[in-house]
Amino acid sequence: MVWRGIRNPSLDYCSVRREMEGWRFAGVMVAKFPTSSFGARYQILVDRTFKTRSLAVERISSGKSTSTKVDFRDDVWFVDGRKRPTSVSARTSTSRRVPSPTRFRLDELV
Numbered sequence: 001m002v003w004r005g006i007r008n009p010s011l012d013y014c015s016v017r018r019e020m021e022g023w024r025f026a027g028v029m030v031a032k033f034p035t036s037s038f039g040a041r042y043q044i045l046v047d048r049t050f051k052t053r054s055l056a057v058e059r060i061s062s063g064k065s066t067s068t069k070v071d072f073r074d075d076v077w078f079v080d081g082r083k084r085p086t087s088v089s090a091r092t093s094t095s096r097r098v099p100s101p102t103r104f105r106l107d108e109l110v
Contacts, residue, residue, distance in 0.1 A: 008031055008032060008033055008034075009031070009032045010029065010030060010031035011030055012027060012028070013027055013028050013029070014027030015027065019045070021045065021047055021048075021053065022045065022046045022048045022049075022050070022053070023045070023046050024043060024044070025042075025043065025044040025045075026042070026043045026044075027042055028040070028041050028042075029042075036061060036062060037061070038059070038060070038061045039060040039061070040058060040059050041057070041058045042055065042056065042058075043055070043056045052072060053071070053072055053073075054070065054072065055068075055069070056068070056069045068080060
């Protein structure tokens with residue numbers, strides 16, 4: 001998959017690979033803003049029902065690199081190995097019986 005930004009020059013390349021546990025999305029994105037630029041590498045592992053199991057993100061901005069690893073196990077989110085205070089349990093929607101997606105903003109993870 002390839003995505004190109006509309007408002008700012010940007011590009012995201014993502015490959016999708018089937019694995020034993022589910023699917024792995026691995027990608028790279030870059031963006032240029034009026035006063036800065038940003039890049040990231042990421043890997044997302046989802047199970048067969050597309051429920052997120054892990055996420056690894058390396059962010060590169062202003063010459064600095066930071067990384068974050070998020071795992072979901074035993075109905076608890078762990079960010080960089082530490083239990084997230086507000087853990088999220090998997091929920092199922094009543095209409096389609098599919099797990100509700102859980103979203104984190106990147107700035108919430110650091």
